Amino acid sequence: MTEENLQNKTDVIVVGAGPAGVSAAITVARGGKNVILVERAPFAGAKNMYGGVIYTHAAKEIFPNFEEAPIERYIAKHSYVLLSEKDSTQISYKNPEHEKKAFVAIRAKWDKWCVEQAMKEGVYFAPNTLVRELIVKEGKVCGIKTDIEEYYADIVIVADGVNSLLAKQIGLRKNIKPKNVALGVKEVIKLSKEAINKRFALEDDKGCAMEIAGEPLKNMLAMGIVYTNKDSVALGIGVSLEDLKKQKMKPYELLDKLKEHPFVADLIEGGELVEYSAHLIPEGGYNAIPELYTDGAMITGDAAGLVNNVHFEGTNLAMMSGKLAGETALAAFEHNDFSSNMLCLYAKKLENSFVLKDMKTYKDVVHLLSGRCSSFLNYYPDNINKFFNIFTCADGEPKKQKFQKFTKDFFVKRSLSELFKDAIAGIKIIFGILK
Numbered sequence: 001m002t003e004e005n006l007q008n009k010t011d012v013i014v015v016g017a018g019p020a021g022v023s024a025a026i027t028v029a030r031g032g033k034n035v036i037l038v039e040r041a042p043f044a045g046a047k048n049m050y051g052g053v054i055y056t057h058a059a060k061e062i063f064p065n066f067e068e069a070p071i072e073r074y075i076a077k078h079s080y081v082l083l084s085e086k087d088s089t090q091i092s093y094k095n096p097e098h099e100k101k102a103f104v105a106i107r108a109k110w111d112k113w114c115v116e117q118a119m120k121e122g123v124y125f126a127p128n129t130l131v132r133e134l135i136v137k138e139g140k141v142c143g144i145k146t147d148i149e150e151y152y153a154d155i156v157i158v159a160d161g162v163n164s165l166l167a168k169q170i171g172l173r174k175n176i177k178p179k180n181v182a183l184g185v186k187e188v189i190k191l192s193k194e195a196i197n198k199r200f201a202l203e204d205d206k207g208c209a210m211e212i213a214g215e216p217l218k219n220m221l222a223m224g225i226v227y228t229n230k231d232s233v234a235l236g237i238g239v240s241l242e243d244l245k246k247q248k249m250k251p252y253e254l255l256d257k258l259k260e261h262p263f264v265a266d267l268i269e270g271g272e273l274v275e276y277s278a279h280l281i282p283e284g285g286y287n288a289i290p291e292l293y294t295d296g297a298m299i300t301g302d303a304a305g306l307v308n309n310v311h312f313e314g315t316n317l318a319m320m321s322g323k324l325a326g327e328t329a330l331a332a333f334e335h336n337d338f339s340s341n342m343l344c345l346y347a348k349k350l351e352n353s354f355v356l357k358d359m360k361t362y363k364d365v366v367h368l369l370s371g372r373c374s375s376f377l378n379y380y381p382d383n384i385n386k387f388f389n390i391f392t393c394a395d396g397e398p399k400k401q402k403f404q405k406f407t408k409d410f411f412v413k414r415s416l417s418e419l420f421k422d423a424i425a426g427i428k429i430i431f432g433i434l435k
């Protein structure tokens with residue numbers, strides 16, 4: 001390295017100030033090493049969108065003072081809703097001891113707060129800085145190139161999100177296939193706190209996380225979400241890019257269909273649309289996780305495809321992978337070894353954590369569901385609604401007659417071979433999870 005380059009050198013550079021990047025940077029700073037956190041946006045969170053839920057276990061591990069953060073509402077109620085054309089069946093889970101396990105936060109505020117904490121602990125933050133490429137010399141990643149300068153480090157932690165151009169540049173990742181990615185679109189709808197509490201049956205500052213499947217998102221691997229902020233609700237969908245292409249649908253058309261359903265329409269009635277955003281979500285699961293490290297670099301969070309779609313978890317996997325990459329960087333300094341031989345520790349740490357354990361547990365679920373989504377996300381939700389329609393209706397017609405018709409329709413409208421395939425997929429999902 002030349003004299004000039006030595007002036008432009010630090011211990012660790014982290015690219016991307018989302019949950020993965022900030023967790024990596026703060027871990028390195030806590031270990032006493034110099035770290036620069038580089039972000040293309042004017043402030044952390046400015047360009048970031050997600051559904052809205054942060055998990056307390058991860059937040060607490062990185063930020064023990066997380067309760068001082070700009071939190072919208074703690075999740076006191078989890079609701080799961082199945083929609084047919086006009087009907088809806090809702091199951092809700094509540095437990096007072098469970099109330100502080102997750103909370104809703106707005107990324108523009110949360111990410112900014114996280115970076116402020118990191119700066120207090122010695123992280124140097126460089127906003128408005130787009131990393132164009134990684135500098136690779138003799139096969140080893142040793143820095144970053146921005147529009148105005150080159151900067152060097154012993155280790156670069158790549159946390160630049162789902163479409164990581166940097167991981168692609170160094171050969172750790174290939175282009176994402178449409179089947180391995182979902183598109184999330186979200187509206188934020190302003191409503192009074194009183195209206196939210198009444199419509200979601202909440203008290204005070206308690207919040208609700210709602211997941212929705214069924215008719216408006218027909219025949220696609222797609223789910224809806226509604227999360228309550230203080231005085232607005234986030235309403236969105238996540239849909240497989242491949243299914244959108246196949247069905248020739250536009251994402252906002254799907255979201256509009258969801259908003260028109262009577263169940264959802266009642267929740268947002270009279271609300272004012274204040275924000276619209278879209279973002280990709282890694283959907284490939286365990287089987288699509290790329291190589292996680294190379295000489296001089298590690299990739300974390302969405303850049304490494306670390307999302308648990310079954311449980312709508314991404315921020316916690318991002319934060320933990322960032323922390324483990326940070327710890328690995330510190331171990332590399334102890335041994336003065338920044339090669340793959342040392343950085344493989346990062347993959348081992350991930351394997352031993354809930355991050356890869358959970359992803360392994362669900363490794364085939366999305367694939368099996370995507371083959372049977374017209375059944376699991378439409379046919380059965382529709383029949384559950386039909387069942388409750390009969391069960392809850394007293395209209396003078398004998399119940400036996402109605403249930404006989406329901407059972408006949410159930411088997412006539414779905415061939416035995418389709419039912420058999422659903423049963424096999426269901427068994428494979430259950431055995432896959434338990435084995």
Ligand SMILES: Cc1cc2nc3c(=O)[nH]c(=O)nc-3n(C[C@H](O)[C@H](O)[C@H](O)COP(=O)(O)OP(=O)(O)OC[C@H]3O[C@@H](n4cnc5c(N)ncnc54)[C@H](O)[C@@H]3O)c2cc1C
Pocket residue numbers: 015016017018019020021038039040041044045047048049050051052053054055129130131132159160161162183184185186236237238279280281300301302303306307312313314315316318
């Ligand atoms: C619609 C939707 C809903 C979701 N809902 C939830 C939820 O409710 N709960 C949950 O836990 N997860 C959710 N997720 C997933 C979660 O948002 C991600 O898993 C998480 O944000 C990943 O964090 P990250 O730090 O890896 O990436 P990101 O949050 O994407 O951060 C990457 C950062 O890198 C910066 N960057 C990118 N390229 C460069 C570059 N070249 N130079 C400099 N900076 C760069 C970006 O500006 C950004 O700040 C959702 C995702 C979507 C899209």
